[in-house]
Amino acid sequence: MGSFAIRRPEQVGLILRAFAQLDEIRWRDSKNYNIINYCSEDLTAGEKLLTHWLSYVADRQMSFMRIWTLGGYVISHLVRAFERSGRSAEALAEEYVGRNEENGGGIVLQCALDGPNRRLELQGITKGPVRFASRYIPEDVFVMFRTLALLEKTGRRQLAGFLGLFICDGAGVGENIERMAAALNGLTYSAGRAVSAGQLESRLRELWATVDVDAEAIVQDPARWIAEQQRRFRRFSKKRLWCSVRDYLKSPEFNPVFVRALADAGVSNAHRWERTSKELKQALDRLELPGDVWNNNEVFAKGLFAPFLENKPKTWDMPRTVREMYRLMERTLGGTFYPEQLDVTFDFVPRMCEREMCGVCLFGGGVRKLCHGQRGLLCAVPLVACGYEHACEAEGCCFKNETAEGSCRHWQEVVAD
Numbered sequence: 130m131g132s133f134a135i136r137r138p139e140q141v142g143l144i145l146r147a148f149a150q151l152d153e154i155r156w157r158d159s160k161n162y163n164i165i166n167y168c169s170e171d172l173t174a175g176e177k178l179l180t181h182w183l184s185y186v187a188d189r190q191m192s193f194m195r196i197w198t199l200g201g202y203v204i205s206h207l208v209r210a211f212e213r214s215g216r217s218a219e220a221l222a223e224e225y226v227g228r229n230e231e232n233g234g235g236i237v238l239q240c241a242l243d244g245p246n247r248r249l250e251l252q253g254i255t256k257g258p259v260r261f262a263s264r265y266i267p268e269d270v271f272v273m274f275r276t277l278a279l280l281e282k283t284g285r286r287q288l289a290g291f292l293g294l295f296i297c298d299g300a301g302v303g304e305n306i307e308r309m310a311a312a313l314n315g316l317t318y319s320a321g322r323a324v325s326a327g328q329l330e331s332r333l334r335e336l337w338a339t340v341d342v343d344a345e346a347i348v349q350d351p352a353r354w355i356a357e358q359q360r361r362f363r364r365f366s367k368k369r370l371w372c373s374v375r376d377y378l379k380s381p382e383f384n385p386v387f388v389r390a391l392a393d394a395g396v397s398n399a400h401r402w403e404r405t406s407k408e409l410k411q412a413l414d415r416l417e418l419p420g421d422v423w424n425n426n427e428v429f430a431k432g433l434f435a436p437f438l439e440n441k442p443k444t445w446d447m448p449r450t451v452r453e454m455y456r457l458m459e460r461t462l463g464g465t466f467y468p469e470q471l472d473v474t475f476d477f478v479p480r481m482c483e484r485e486m487c488g489v490c491l492f493g494g495g496v497r498k499l500c501h502g503q504r505g506l507l508c509a510v511p512l513v514a515c516g517y518e519h520a521c522e523a524e525g526c527c528f529k530n531e532t533a534e535g536s537c538r539h540w541q542e543v544v545a546d
Contacts, residue, residue, distance in 0.1 A: 133453055134439040138461060141437050141454070143533040145466040147491050150527050151477065152470035154511050154519045159382045161517045165201035166248045168240070172205060174389035176212050179280075179288045180205040181376065181383060183273050185369045186317065187263035196263070198248050203261040204273075206240035211277055212286050218277040219337045226270055226329075229260055236270065236326050237262045268324040271332050276317045278336060282344035289390035291316060294351040298397050303412035308355055310367075310374055315358040318370060365448050368419040375416055375469055379404055414455065414467035418448040423478040424471055432482070432539030433492055447471070476515035482539075489513060493540030496528050 135141055155161045165180060172180070183204050187196050207225050210216065228234045242249070242257035249259065263269045284291030295312045296305050324332055347354045377387040384404040391399040401408060418424060424447040434450070435441075441450060451468045458466075480486065487493035491514060499509040502523045510528045511517040535541070 131440045133441055133457075135454060135457055136437050136439060138458055140533070140536060141434075142458065142462060142466075144433065144492060144536055145454075145458075145462065145471075146527065147533050148473055148477075149466040149470045151473045151511055151515055151517065154517045155473055155476075155515065156379045156381065158518055159380075161515075162380070162382075164197065164382060165205065166198045166246070168202050168206040168209065168243060168246075172209060173212070173393070174386045175287045175289055175393055176205070176208050177386045178377075178383075178390040179212070180208045181386075182288055182313070182317070182373055183208065183276065185373045186269050186273055186276075187261075187266075188369050188372070189264050189269075191264045199252060199254075199259070200238075200261045200263065202246065202249060203238045203240045203259055206243070206259075207238070211281075218274050218281055219333075221277070222270075222274050222333060226274075227258075227260075229262070235262055236266050236329060238266075238270065267326050267329045268321060270329060271324050271336070272317050272321050274333065275320050275336055275340070278340040279316055279344055279347070282340065283347045285394070287390070287394050289387075289394035289396065293391065293394050293396040294347065295355045296391075296396055301412065302401055302406075302408050303415045306374070306378070306412055306415040307359065310364075310370060311358040311362040312355055313374070314362055314367065314370055315354070318367070319358075319361070364417050365446070365452075366420060367417065368421055371417050371419040371469065372472075375419070375472070378402070378409060378413065378416070413469065414459075416467065416469035418451050418468045418471050420446050420448040421475065424448070424451075424474040426474070426478045426482055428482040428485075428539055429474060429478050432537045436538045473515055476517070480516065481514055485543075486513070487537070487540045487543050490537065490540065491528065492533050492537040493535070493543075495532060495534035500526075500529060502526075 165177075165184060167177065167180065180201065184196055184201050187200050187204075203225075207221060210224075211218070211221055225238055225240060227237055227239045229237045229239075237260040239258045239260045242254070242259050246254075249255075280286055280288060280291055283294070292309055292312060295308045297308065300308075376383040378384060381404070384402070388399050388402050391402060400406070403409065423429070430447055438450070438454075445453070448468070451471050455462070455466070455468050481490050489496070489498050491510065496510045499513055501509065502521065504521050504523050506521050508519045508521045508526075508528075511519045
């Protein structure tokens with residue numbers, strides 16, 4: 130078998146630039162993504178950052194709206210208690226982990242309802258306790274409390290304080306992104322393995338008894354610990370981790386929180402991490418595409434990319450494939466695309482590929498039926514393709530001027546029929 134190669138790289142470049150443009154639009158306005166339902170308005174930047182990190186732990190095979198709305202409330206309540214009360218992770222587990230006897234006795238995270246909350250009211254929740262159960266709640270509870278237990282002993286109860294142990298001021302932002310990803314994986318996801326409801330209590334007891342050993346290894350020699358984490362770190366199949374890091378670096382909502390939390394934790398030159406920083410923008414190619422069901426969707430992957438790829442190993446999913454495409458095309462793309470930008474498929478594939486909206490797709494029938502060219506109105510192309518709000522830019526519109534129309538094999542088959 131020959132080496133992996135790309136046919137018609139100029140056409141692939143048009144496809145990737147279109148996704149890069151959708152990604153740029155996505156992160157210009159907070160209306161284009163979902164905000165966490167915090168339990169109160171006075172959370173510090175550090176508390177918001179840790180709430181976000183723990184909320185993403187639960188983001189597996191369930192509605193993200195439920196995670197951010199219901200889970201966000203309960204987890205932020207837990208985080209606020211963790212950072213302000215001085216109580217141990219073990220003591221907080223006794224309070225916040227329970228069973229919902231009204232629904233078969235399943236494990237839940239729970240907290241009091243501190244006051245009126247409109248987003249909870251829309252879910253029919255007007256009194257406490259507020260309960261949240263993720264799809265894999267026993268395992269998620271375990272890694273959440275392992276995270277808190279380690280932060281209690283290594284990061285002054287702060288996620289930003291923990292990261293400050295490994296961010297190297299003498300290194301570039303790109304290298305620090307790599308260090309940060311490995312550190313976050315070591316903090317949380319490296320401990321993840323299947324935990325049943327019946328095992329959770331014993332696993333937590335084991336955690337309380339052994340966490341000091343893990344914490345001591347971090348505190349005594351942070352350089353050695355992070356080097357070992359980087360050696361072990363497997364970049365792919367880390368969806369939740371890369372989604373979190375992406376938010377910290379690109380989101381107009383979470384990036385200021387991230388920067389403020391780093392500064393509050395005493396990390397020098399926190400301004401290097403501002404999303405407007407040229408150095409940071411140039412380092413975003415270190416982010417991996419978070420693999421999910423949407424960018425691995427058969428209609429999308431086989432229709433839009435497979436026709437242009439040669440000798441792709443069958444074991445490669447889209448994150449690995451797009452990373453290799455980027456490696457081959459880095460010079461010709463001229464900095465206009467990097468792998469994580471294809472994560473707009475989270476919004477694109479359900480609207481376009483799943484519904485077979487080929488006639489108005491950027492890569493199918495094109496945008497002519499959508500384009501109105503009227504300044505002051507929303508551009509219909511990203512609105513239909515991804516649900517993103519973006520003002521029309523009549524002149525210089527990349528969706529019209531650098532079109533990838535007709536690129537998708539699925540569209541070609543539809544036309545042929």
